[in-house]
Amino acid sequence: MTERPRLAVVGAGPAGLAAALTAAAQGARVLLVDAADQAGGQFYRQPASGLGARRPHAPHHRWRTWERLRTGLERHRAAGRITHLTDHHVWCVRRESESGSRGFTVYALRGPGQEEGVTVRADAVLLATGGYERVLPFPGWTLPGVVTAGGAQAMLKGQLVLPGRTAVVAGTGPLLLPVATGLAAAGARVAALVESAGPAALSRRLPALAAKPGRLTEGAGYAARLLWHGVRVLPRHTVLAAHGTERVEAVTVAALDRAGRPRPGTARRVRCDTLAVGHGLLPHTDLAETLGCALSGTAVRVDAEQRTDVPGVWAAGEATGVGGAALALAEGRIAGHSAAARLYGTAPDPRRWAAADRARTRARAFAAALDAVYAPPAGWAERLPDETxxxxxxxxxxxxxxxxxxxxxxxxARTVKLLTRAGMGWCQGRMCGPAVAGLTGCPLDPGRRPFARPVPLGVLAGLPDTE
Structure with a gap:
């Protein structure tokens, strides 16, 4: 890099793209750093270019929004306003003020084995690091063929492959609908969609949900496609166990009572070779925690401009609270406006700011209503056998x-980790953290780590002594 970038945006999903395009439109020099080889994040994940997909839009919705983002990115890249670094896995962001300088240093890994270290510097940082899936354990969840709901969707969108021929999609949350319809449309037989939430929970939040009629229409469309594909929908049900020897062969599901506990006598087996399961998303806050940003619960705390409490650091999207692509886009635009204005002393367009602010308010209210609807079943930790x-x-x-x-x-949770080693492995507690918190009764507090991902010792050894 021969020119010091002014704003580093980490993550090229909906929030990161919206922030980068908005800041670049105001004249900012933007460095967009992302782990994927194409922009879009998980929501707009694209098939690998070598696959030659004839209909890449087939597994997607809101494709026109993605096309506008992609066109904008290409235009700003051609003009030199955005530098897009793909396949760069950011493992740490450090404030240079700690060493007497100004700005930030972004450390990333690249290469086939992520063995090459890359260091770039910026005057400000905007974190759009997204979220990760929450999966609550049950007997058999470690069997081959049991995947996360988002993992099944990623395989379909990114690699154009099915995780199996006969699938059960289970858990809770709005992600289950596109996963089930996507698998069915791609040729899998979806034996059941098992959702722990029920119609009564939705009806109680209907006034808040009706504020976003487009999302309700979208949900109705998924329901119609599930009906057309003959998918059996089991509301107020949960998966009790997965069964199999070398891989999953069936799952046991049961109806839930009003308290969210399995009703006696309702258990049944459903044959399948794939179980796609998920219980919502959690914010990715590792980089924010490394910088010392304050959290609100499990999310990064931000103000009305999407600024964190660390000067020069903004955050947008799922990292500030899971709320979907519409909320991420709105927050990204506000963060991009704010970052460019703070860096260059220019005032953002008041009309565009107001429009983004209104969209953010509506999307946050809708997300809060969904959170109340899609809660994990009560007492799941109590029912978990000791040997699981x-x-x-x-x-x-x-x-x-x-x-x-x-x-x-x-x-x-930290003492539990020290006594049992739960959370000390490769994922650093991302998969087991919610389960450990549920079993111990401790709050799910993200643990501050110096690194956001595993780093080769050679990369660390190659850093200057001052770093």
Whole structure:
């Protein structure tokens, strides 16, 4: 890099793209850093270019919005306002003020094995790091063929492959609808869509949900496609266990009572070779925590301009609270306006700012209503057998976690981690963190880590001593 970029945007999903395009339109020099080889994030994930997809839009919705974002990115790149670094996995962002300088240093890994270290510097940073899936464990969830709902969707969108021929989609949350319809449209037989939420929960939030009629229409469209494909929908049901020897062969599902607990006598087996399961998303806050940004619960705390409490750091999208692509786009635009204005001393267009602010308000209200509807089933942790593996990386069972609390006196998640090694593996607790919190009764507080992802020792050894 021969020119110091002014604004580094980490993440090229809806929030990151909206922020980068908005800031560039105001004259900012933007460095867009993303781990994927194409922009779009998880929501607009594209098939690998070598696959030669004839209908890349088929697994997507809101394709026109993506086309506008892609066109804008290409235009700003051609004009030199945006530098897009693909296949760059950011593992740390450091404030240079700590060493007597100004600005920030962004550390990333690139290459086939992510073994090459890259360092870039910026005057400000905008974090659009997205979210990751929450999966609550159950007996058999470690069997081959059990994937996350988002993982199944990523395979379909990015690689144009099915995770299996006969699928069950289960858990809770609005993501299950596009996953089930996408698998069915691609040729899989979706034996059941198992959703722990029920119609009554939706009807109670109908006034708030009606504020976004387009989303309700979208949901109705998914329901119609599920009906057309003959997918059996089981509301107020949950998966109790997955069964199989070398891979999943069937799942046991049961109806839930009003308290969210399985009703006796309702268990049934559904044959399948794939189970796509998810219980919503959690914000990705690793980089924000490394910078010392304050959190509100599990999300990055921001003000009306999407600024964090660390000067020069903005955040937008799922990292500030899971709310979907529409909210991420609105927050990204506001963050881009604010960052460019703060860096260059220019005032943002008041009409565009007001429009983005209105969109953000509506999207946040809609997201809050969905959160109330799609809550995990009550008492799931109590029903988890002791022999069920909770931490897959370190093979820690639910019984060992309970022993750490009940017998060894652990009173917080960190002590449980030290006593059991739950959360010390490759994923650093991203998969097992919610389960451990549920089993121990501790709040799900993200743990501050120096690195956002595993880093080769050679990369660390190659850094200057001052870093």
């Amino acid at each position: 593996v909770v931490c897959r990386c370190e093979e820690v069972t639910a019984g060992r976690v309970r022993e750490a609390v009940g017998t060894l006196g652990a009173g917080d």
